[in-house]
Amino acid sequence: MPAVRIWRGDACGNRLLLAVADEASAALEAGEVRSLCRAQSADGLLVLDPLSDPPRLAVRNRDGTDGGVCLNGARLAARWLERERGLAGGLLETGGRHLGWRRDPEERLVLLLPPESLPEEMALRPVDLGGGRRGLAVPWWNPHCVVPVEDVDAEDLETLAGRAAAAEALFPEGVNLELVQDDGPGALRVRVHERGVGETGSCASGAVAVSLVAWMGGGPGPLELRFPGGSLRTRPGPEGSLLLQGPVRLEEAPL
Numbered sequence: 292m293p294a295v296r297i298w299r300g301d302a303c304g305n306r307l308l309l310a311v312a313d314e315a316s317a318a319l320e321a322g323e324v325r326s327l328c329r330a331q332s333a334d335g336l337l338v339l340d341p342l343s344d345p346p347r348l349a350v351r352n353r354d355g356t357d358g359g360v361c362l363n364g365a366r367l368a369a370r371w372l373e374r375e376r377g378l379a380g381g382l383l384e385t386g387g388r389h390l391g392w393r394r395d396p397e398e399r400l401v402l403l404l405p406p407e408s409l410p411e412e413m414a415l416r417p418v419d420l421g422g423g424r425r426g427l428a429v430p431w432w433n434p435h436c437v438v439p440v441e442d443v444d445a446e447d448l449e450t451l452a453g454r455a456a457a458a459e460a461l462f463p464e465g466v467n468l469e470l471v472q473d474d475g476p477g478a479l480r481v482r483v484h485e486r487g488v489g490e491t492g493s494c495a496s497g498a499v500a501v502s503l504v505a506w507m508g509g510g511p512g513p514l515e516l517r518f519p520g521g522s523l524r525t526r527p528g529p530e531g532s533l534l535l536q537g538p539v540r541l542e543e544a545p546l
Contacts, residue, residue, distance in 0.1 A: 295338075296545040298371065299331065302363035303537045304492020304520010309337045309367050311375075311545075321355025328353045331546075334491050337364040339371060345382035345389065346372060352487030356465075359433040360386040362495030366400045366539045373400075374541070386432065399536045404499070406531035408432075413507050418461060420454045426468070427504060428458075434466045434486070435500035443470040443482045452484035469497045471504075478515045479505065492520025495535060499525060502533070 295312035308331055310319075319327075324336050335358055338349040348368045350358030358364075365383055369392040372378045380393035391403035410430055418426040418436050426438040436455040440446050452468040465486030472480040481501055483494040498516040502525040505514060513526040523537035 297327075298542050298545050299333070300337075300367040300370070300539070300541045301520075302366050302493070302495070302539045303523055304518060305361075305363040305494065306332060306334050306492070307337055307361070307364055307367055308333045308335070309339060309364075309371060309541065311339050311341060311371065319351070321351075324351045324355040325353065334485070334488050335361065335364070337361065337368060339368045341372065341376065343384070345384050348383055348385040350385065352485070353489075354487045356487045358487065359464075360388065360496055362390075362402055362499065362535060363493065363537075363539075365390055365392070365402060366495070366537070367541055369400050369402075370539050370541045388432070395536060400539050401534055401536040402495075403528060404533040404535065409503070409531065409533060413503060415504065415507070416461060418455055418458055420451050424451065426451075426455060428461050428466075429500040429504060431496075431500050431503060433496045433500075434462045434464055435497060436462070436466050436468045437501055437504045438468065438470050440470050440472055443472045443480050446470050446482075448482055448484050448490055456486070467494060467497050467500075469494070469501050471501050474517055477511045477513060478517060480517045482519065493518035493523060493537075495523055495537070498523040499533065499535060 295310045298309045336351040340347045350361040352358045383390045395401045416428040426436040429435040455466050455468050468484045470482045474480040483497045516523045528534040
């Protein structure tokens with residue numbers, strides 16, 4: 292495995308490893324990623340190239356596959372740039388897309404998703420999950436299937452995720468499945484099963500997908516998404532953008 296510095300991080304219960312390296316050093320084999328994540332009980336590996344302009348972040352799932360975009364991971368990368376480079380905000384590139392970031396007055400890292408990163412029209416497609424259960428395929432960055440339920444804890448998350456993944460015509464690259472329960476005004480409880488990982492403490496791109504569905508259905512503006520690992524908050528930003536914030540912790544020293 293290339294000699295890179297690796298930090299442990301936690302972003303709202305999403306346990307991730309952050310490797311800081313240039314692109315040449317970031318070419319880890321899938322087996323190396325799996326071994327590293329297994330040894331550290333991590334949901335995935337992030338590879339940050341801080342010398343690119345803007346800094347570039349790649350995401351690998353626990354099983355070694357490409358993770359697409361990880362917004363929890365983007366917040367961990369932003370924390371590293373803040374702490375190690377002394378930045379108060381800036382841009383990140385991940386999955387070919389640019390995200391803005393800054394620290395808010397509550398000491399939480401805020402991501403700004405620009406208007407062009409959000410779908411102009413939400414063409415939600417139904418997903419038959421069997422037993423009368425239906426989900427919604429959300430056309431946004433990573434593939435998502437959002438499933439409204441009465442009680443997220445009463446559902447067999449792994450089985451439903453497997454049934455969604457079997458809908459290969461809708462999800463040829465796999466799918467993240469989010470169970471969603473109304474939890475009071477402006478709040479939703481969410482459990483998530485991520486492709487290439489399994490159930491995780493939270494998923495920030497899933498929080499965005501759930502928020503887009505809620506807003507399309509006439510829900511309130513600011514939302515609190517309550518995951519087992521903690522809460523993420525979303526709200527519409529200026530000129531059609533979207534703001535996402537939540538807790539993030541990065542260890543002081545690399546492994």
